[in-house]
Amino acid sequence: MIRIHELSRSFFDRQRGEIRAVDALSFECGRGEIMGLLGPNGAGKTTTLRMLATLLAPTSGTAELNGYDVVREPDKVRSSLGFLSSTTGLYPRLTPEEILRFFGEINGLKQPELKRRIDELIAEFSITDYARVRCEKLSSGMKQKVSIARALIQDPPVLIFDEPTVGLDVIAAAQTMKTILQYKQRGKCILYSTHIMSEVEKLCDRIAIIHKGKLQAIGTLDELRKQTGERYLEDIFFSLMDPGEINGDAATAEPQP
Numbered sequence: 001m002i003r004i005h006e007l008s009r010s011f012f013d014r015q016r017g018e019i020r021a022v023d024a025l026s027f028e029c030g031r032g033e034i035m036g037l038l039g040p041n042g043a044g045k046t047t048t049l050r051m052l053a054t055l056l057a058p059t060s061g062t063a064e065l066n067g068y069d070v071v072r073e074p075d076k077v078r079s080s081l082g083f084l085s086s087t088t089g090l091y092p093r094l095t096p097e098e099i100l101r102f103f104g105e106i107n108g109l110k111q112p113e114l115k116r117r118i119d120e121l122i123a124e125f126s127i128t129d130y131a132r133v134r135c136e137k138l139s140s141g142m143k144q145k146v147s148i149a150r151a152l153i154q155d156p157p158v159l160i161f162d163e164p165t166v167g168l169d170v171i172a173a174a175q176t177m178k179t180i181l182q183y184k185q186r187g188k189c190i191l192y193s194t195h196i197m198s199e200v201e202k203l204c205d206r207i208a209i210i211h212k213g214k215l216q217a218i219g220t221l222d223e224l225r226k227q228t229g230e231r232y233l234e235d236i237f238f239s240l241m242d243p244g245e246i247n248g249d250a251a252t253a254e255p256q257p
Contacts (some may be wrong), residue, residue, distance in 0.1 A: 029191055054077050058070070096133070114188050160191045
């Protein structure tokens with residue numbers, strides 16, 4: 001469902017010259033699978049996700065979602081994808097119900113399917129009491145719930161979540177992870193990017209760790225344990241980083257287009 005081959009993206013910085021934010025990245029994620037995407041700040045995660053969502057064009061290499069090429073068939077990719085970005089915003093003067101209706105309509109949902117999906121998601125994320133409250137008046141946690149529901153509105157086959165539990169309390173985060181597992185059981189292909197190791201351990205079938213734009217390791221947790229000789233995911237992660245970055249000396253933000 002997600003297939004990336006030798007995917008690269010370069011940027012030009014006046015001071016540093018050409019920066020290869022993503023460097024010949026290759027991996028696949030199948031139907032009914034959750035792939036965890038881990039990496040320090042500046043590793044290339046956000047750039048990779050933006051290319052998959054057709055928001056950035058690759059410099060080289062290929063990427064397919066649901067069989068559609070992100071460069072040649074961007075419209076079909078978007079119709080197959082639910083994308084929650086770490087910077088997803090909401091229209092402040094619209095209510096959650098209005099936002100879900102709007103995004104459902106632009107994704108081609110018609111009545112009565114649209115109403116059914118809105119009702120399902122409002123109940124699923126416990127938004128009922130706030131469904132007709134303007135988003136500018138919602139808490140950060142409730143806004144995050146609405147953002148996740150918006151990504152799911154057309155029930156797409158491929159889902160990308162970038163830090164989906166940011167701003168949620170413990171109970172809401174647990175409910176969100178339970179929902180994501182339910183979507184996996186429905187056969188969705190899910191790419192899950194987060195800095196919270198415990199979420200990756202609970203949710204992900206396989207884990208891809210990237211660093212400086214390159215794939216450092218990929219596999220199940222047990223496979224990564226055998227590869228690195230470490231037991232805990234945090235230690236596995238650190239074992240693949242440069243010592244200076246573990247000490248906080250080299251973290252840099254990914255270049256912006």
